[in-house]
Amino acid sequence: MVAPGFLQNPEVRQWLGGVEPAWTVLDFASYVVLRQEPLPGNEAIRIIPDLTEADLAGSAVTRTARKLLQRAVDGGGLKLTATGNEPDVLPIHIVRLLLQETKLVRKRRDKLLLTRLGNKLLAPEQCGALQALLFHIALWRLNLGYFDRNPIESWPQNDIGVVLWSLSASANDWMPPDKLTRLCTVPRVGLLESAWDVGTYAMETRILRPLVWFGLLESRREDEARLGSLRFYRKLPLFDRFLEFHVKTEPMATRH
DSSP, X not given: OOOOGGGGSHHHHHHHTTOOOGXXXXXXXXXXXXXXXXXXXXXXXXXXXXXXXXXXXXOHHHHHHHHHHHHHHHTTSEEGGGOTTGGGSHHHHHHHHHHHHTTSEEEETTEEEEOHHHHHHTSGGGHHHHHHHHHHIXXXXXXXXXXXXXXTTTTTGXXXXXXXXXXXXXXXXXXXXXXXXXXXXXOOGGGGGSSSOHHHHHHIIIIIHHHHHTTSEEEEESSTTSTTOOEEEEEOHHHHHHEEEOOOBOOGGGOO
């Protein structure tokens, strides 16, 4: 079982509140490979690129990306000065940044113009490849912590493969973000030094909400009529169709 010594730290145990993280059942080699980027040769985690436009109907990121790419075609580019309050509409702002990070658009003066790759991935039959590319860059290359100003920097995104596998094993029913945080993340000492639960805040803003935008999770409020009430999350069928994991867990007899 993957159980570094810090999991026995009394403060860490108190933070976990009796929850045993899902990733502790992984054998060490699988744990190590899941922490690596899913590039060719990494079989532990694979992003499936051949889903259809209908399969991805629930992905707000891919829908928005295709609309922006089409607008760039129709209007001769996306005007940078026309974004207005775009940073206040976080999903749209992130999609625009992703289009630049993935080289689907390039900047020329005050416009973003479609590249050859952007034009290729705009085709309906390339919808799955577009989602896969945007997801890979968003979760492994883009610093999602930049948008929430949380003091714990890149956590838990630096363990995103482990987090995603843990969600695949744990998020089958509605769960609050604090429990998912303890089930799916690798704790670090910095989480224990704050007077409030910065770990759950980071998990929700950097992992859970982006996965909702990509159509892999769904969320609901504890009280839909009350703004600010607790959200719950669970997997959608797309999660297990879009992400494939090939890992090993340790036999029950060897776990402690």
